[in-house]
Amino acid sequence: MTDPIDTPAAVSRTTTTTPPLRAHSPQVSAERAQRFGSWYYAEHALRVMNGYRWTLIAYSVGNPVMYLFAMGVGLATLVDQNSADAFGGVSYLAFIAPALLASATIMTAATEFTYPVMDGFKWRRVYYGPHASPLGVHQIVNGYIIAITLRLILMSAIYFGIVAAFGASPSPWGWAAVLVAVLCGLAFGLPLMAYSASVQEDKGQFALVMRFLVTPMFLFSGTFFPLDTLPIYLQWIGWISPLWHGTELGRMLTYGYPVPAWLAVIHLAYLAVLAVLGWRLARRTYTRRLGK
Template identity: 65%
Template sequence: MTEIQSPTAKPPLRAHSPAVSAARARRWGAFFYAEQVLRVMRGYGLSVLMYSVGQPVAYLFAMGVGLATLVNANGGSAFGGVGYLTFIAPALVVSAAIMTAAGEFSFPIMDGFKWRRVFYGPHASPLTPQQIAAGHVMATTFRFFLQSAIYFAIVALFGASPSGWGWISIFVATLAGLSFGLPLMAYAASVTKDAGQFALVQRFIVMPLFLFSGTFFPLESLPVGVQWIGWISPVWHGTQLGRDLSYGLQENPLLTIAHIVFLTATALVGWMLVRRQFIRRMGQ
């Protein structure tokens, strides 16, 4: 007896031919790898959320709400005529992105090349080293943007972003994360032996940038001997742009342009170094 198929039955799925799959990989390989990285992140999404947003929000309460009560009562004029919470909030949004960059562009890169060698599986397919690197950067950039958007929404709920342009600081924080993270990614791709380098990066680069980049007080109020840290810090450049957007920080327009140029240039140079290191480690 002939089997009668339902008119709503779906046709059987068929795999693409090897030629079609290879062509799709060569064209969209970076997006495919970005999807894979995001799926891995989703597996520990709660940890990502707590680290990316929970920890910075704790800083917001401790420094911007608790300490702000004392600062505003005893020296509020030192912060450009705004409350301490408004002053510190853009710095915390930027710092959160850069701290995330310090994690996502260091150990996972070492993991990809040395520990679990997860980069070499996709490279056995038509994906190129540049596509694998671009996919990791794209996925991490999405994480920067999402966490910065959530963090900024919390800041706005506290009334710490009075300007209508404050939302653009989400993009500034994302750019700052790439400005710091891409050169670090290039360095991580060059490391062939784990000797605690990334712990040193956290202690002697990330923390000084966080503490001495005008995060908690204006950079000019710090001793001259440590102000140079802010001048070369993506934290300071991103923070100053965020303050300009969030509450209209009075600053020389040329200095504002310098912030944008610095962040963009370091991100672009970092990306070029990343491409070169990935090709050097895996070949074309």
């Protein structure tokens, strides 16, 4: 007697057939790459970052939080006791929090738009594989910028949440300081990306950038004290620094720092022009290195 389980009908009922996987045709793949290539490369860059995500979190969030506790919580108790009106009637914590938020994005941009960019051309040469595919040079540039922008948004949002938890952002518009900080990071990072793409040999150029650009900008852009308290021969550092423009907008948004409307427009326009100029220069430099 035949076991009913072994009959062909029973086997067909108990077996689930899955359709075979089929790859897209080369034409379809090329069309998708041309349409979504920037997002494909952004996904690649984000997957690479995911491999060392805990290091990124510790560096991107841990450093500014340590500054926040050291300067805004520890030192602030002494500053507030002895200089209650020195910062426009707000606590020292509220005064420096937007500056630390903007400086965190600039330091992250200085990290991501230097050695990783040169790595794509010289050491691991990771740009040449995507460039051999239907992806265009502009999509490689845009994809990497998208990935770093998403990282800056996430990092800034986490940091702002910590700042808000300490009551350092009483204004309902404080959340917009996250967007300003991201723009601030791009305003510094994208011109640096264009420069990094032009570097043929590492001879300490990026160390000089950190020492003679990032550090003076961090110290002399009104981060820890109002810019107008500096000697006039040092104030120009803040005037040309993206950090000062981003900090002024951040303070305006987080606690209502008085900034005239025309000056706020100048701050925003300055950051936007630097970011757009850096993006265009980066595309031009990548095209020269990789070819069309």
